[in-house]
Amino acid sequence: MAQLIDGKQLSNQVLQKVASEVEYLKGEYGVVPTLAVVLVGEDPASQVYVRNKVKRAKEAGMGSIEYRLDTETTQGDLNQLVAQLNNDPQVHGILVQLPLPPHLDEDEVIASIDPAKDVDGFHPLNVGALAAGQASLVPCTPQGCMIMLRQVHQDLSGKHAVVVGRSNIVGKPMMALLLQADCTVTMAHSRTRDIESLCRNADIVVAAAGRKELVNADWIKPGATVIDVGINAIEADGKRKLVGDVAFAPVSETAGAISPVPGGVGPMTIACLLLNTTRAARRQLA
Numbered sequence: 001m002a003q004l005i006d007g008k009q010l011s012n013q014v015l016q017k018v019a020s021e022v023e024y025l026k027g028e029y030g031v032v033p034t035l036a037v038v039l040v041g042e043d044p045a046s047q048v049y050v051r052n053k054v055k056r057a058k059e060a061g062m063g064s065i066e067y068r069l070d071t072e073t074t075q076g077d078l079n080q081l082v083a084q085l086n087n088d089p090q091v092h093g094i095l096v097q098l099p100l101p102p103h104l105d106e107d108e109v110i111a112s113i114d115p116a117k118d119v120d121g122f123h124p125l126n127v128g129a130l131a132a133g134q135a136s137l138v139p140c141t142p143q144g145c146m147i148m149l150r151q152v153h154q155d156l157s158g159k160h161a162v163v164v165g166r167s168n169i170v171g172k173p174m175m176a177l178l179l180q181a182d183c184t185v186t187m188a189h190s191r192t193r194d195i196e197s198l199c200r201n202a203d204i205v206v207a208a209a210g211r212k213e214l215v216n217a218d219w220i221k222p223g224a225t226v227i228d229v230g231i232n233a234i235e236a237d238g239k240r241k242l243v244g245d246v247a248f249a250p251v252s253e254t255a256g257a258i259s260p261v262p263g264g265v266g267p268m269t270i271a272c273l274l275l276n277t278t279r280a281a282r283r284q285l286a
């Protein structure tokens with residue numbers, strides 16, 4: 001049976017580090033690292049994530065401000081709120097929850113966030129810095145995945161990693177971080193031919209395709225490490241249940257290590273968001 005990579009437990013370690021950094025910034029500079037979260041619309045899943053982020057921020061001693069805008073919010077109103085937060089010295093991190101309602105332009109909103117406050121790491125300047133291997137605010141989910149991988153592999157050098165999924169928020173930044181860790185990286189996606197045998201050659205598989213239980217046991221080399229980034233809500237016995245992009249039960253009999261859903265990448269993402277917020281606050285010290 002595979003080793004379980006416990007994201008819940010590991011995220012608590014990261015959050016402890018965040019809490020001590022918060023104490024330091026308060027004690028030494030009188031600064032309370034503060035995250036502003038902007039949610040447009042009523043999507044129930046987004047509301048759960050935002051509530052979790054705000055809760056964890058409070059637990060770490062950070063400030064958090066939640067902005068809930070209704071679905072009909074205009075691009076102008078949203079841009080104006082972002083501009084106000086950019087100019088507010090009490091706000092160190094800005095997160096605009098995605099996806100936005102279809103009438104709003106996500107790229108435009110992201111580009112309007114001050115790159116120094118872009119704790120998601122989605123601004124083109126931060127994307128470019130990551131691609132060039134320069135320190136920056138790194139997207140939270142891939143950052144969390146790297147911390148999980150380092151639990152299993154003290155040295156990632158030369159490992160063959162296959163990333164399944166090419167999104168801007170997970171797949172592409174994941175590729176950059178694995179490359180920086182000297183992995184050999186293959187990007188696989190919905191158009192990849194014979195994706196199963198490609199994955200079967202991998203030492204590490206990061207599943208971020210957004211397709212529930214896509215990755216099965218016959219995709220995985222015995223002993224390989226599997227990180228499951230999927231969050232797919234399904235109905236089971238009339239209840240809402242989360243499953244990943246990996247068929248957990250069968251894959252955990254083949255893999256050497258595997259992260260679960262829930263309790264894997266999700267909590268790590270939130271912990272890294274707060275870590276980014278303390279980093280942003282530190283860089284904004286006058």
Ligand SMILES: Nc1nc(=O)c2c([nH]1)NC[C@@H]1CN(c3ccc(C(=O)N[C@@H](CCC(=O)O)C(=O)O)cc3)C=[N+]21
Binds near residue numbers: 095120261267
């Ligand atoms: N600008 C932006 N930044 C984001 O980081 C961002 C976003 N938009 N939009 C939505 C996705 C999704 N996301 C999650 C974070 C934590 C959990 C999480 O903690 N999940 C728990 C379970 C929670 C539950 O039961 O629903 C777990 O996996 O154990 C899930 C999903 C961040 N996102």
